[in-house]
Amino acid sequence: MREAYHVELEELAGKLADMSAQAATAMERATKALLEADLALAEQVIGDDSKIDDARAQCEEEAYALLALQAPVATDLRTVLAVIHAAESLERMGDLALHVAKAARRRHPANALPEPVQPYFAEMGEAVVRLARRTQEVIKSKDVEAARSLEADDDQVDEIHRHLFSVIMAKDWEFGVPAAVDVTLLGRFYERYADHAVSVAKRMVFVATGKMPGYGSDEDI
Amino acid sequence: MREAYHVELEELAGKLADMSAQAATAMERATKALLEADLALAEQVIGDDSKIDDARAQCEEEAYALLALQAPVATDLRTVLAVIHAAESLERMGDLALHVAKAARRRHPANALPEPVQPYFAEMGEAVVRLARRTQEVIKSKDVEAARSLEADDDQVDEIHRHLFSVIMAKDWEFGVPAAVDVTLLGRFYERYADHAVSVAKRMVFVATGKMPGYGSDEDI
Incomplete structure (x- = not known):
């Protein structure tokens, strides 16, 4: 019975790692769709989101079955509950990629982002996709140090995010309010995506170390 | 043993209802602080947020103890898990009220909101506080119809939220990009707060009816 439990738990961790990979691919494509005004790619992200939702429902059902x-x-109980929380965060990351894709679609054939802010989003996109892929590794390896290293990428995202505000609020911003609103919301989607990735990694640290992650707001704005 | 279980579950529901009340009070005060540029009230909301965080941690610990x-x-298992999810959403509602209070503090002594959009925020604030108080009732009564009635308030919040975008993007918006950015983020905080309240109520419907709430994004943007 204990052995069956650990085999099932390993399978569940494998599914979580797959969800991280899906969330990473979704955000990678959504960012490309956003930067290149690529409608087909945006539609693909939008169409694929239900797969992450389904994967979350499946993880949750299996975790429930394991509990029952x-x-x-x-520790075993906390591990299963950490999986349930992690699956929720990963689904949310998929939703945030979906929002980015929808913004790209909404402005198509125009580009949703004025040219001067595009490099920031390219950089944020790379950082958050890297975060999701590292989270995928952490889920598999349960490497505490690797989980801690995510904080650096998250700090980078927060820094770009803050810098974006100074760009759109500068006197020489020439693209008007609608573009500033898009930049504001899109920036927040990337920042929240990064927060969720870090929260998943933290839960995995907890699973490995038995130390509970902190509660409360882990975001900046 | 079964009786002890149901007594403990009732106590947990009572704590969740208290968390709803705290989240409602936090958003009511944050909205007042925002509309009246009331720094002391903003500070109070900011200082009180840790109480909601603590209540969530306590709910989660008690739910874990119940499981163990x-x-x-x-159904009993799903009910306890619904409590864990609901506590997370309620804590998040507290965080969103905190964000509103921080925006009020950041712009003080100026008002964060230009005068023409203040009535919209007053209305959204009333609607979301009503949502949180109804959620509190639903947790206590487990009244399915009452839970469904939350959707109307949520629709109202979504409608005001959408209208806000048309106001800040209109040609005659005279308050510039920084104010538009504040309105964008603040609008999103209220909209997310409402989504979380509805999600808590949905989970309570599930507890009462055994029907699982739908997964996936329940937000609009």
């Missing part, structure tokens, strides 16, 4: 059939206690 | 000691299955 094995009645784990102590 | 009583090993519920079937």
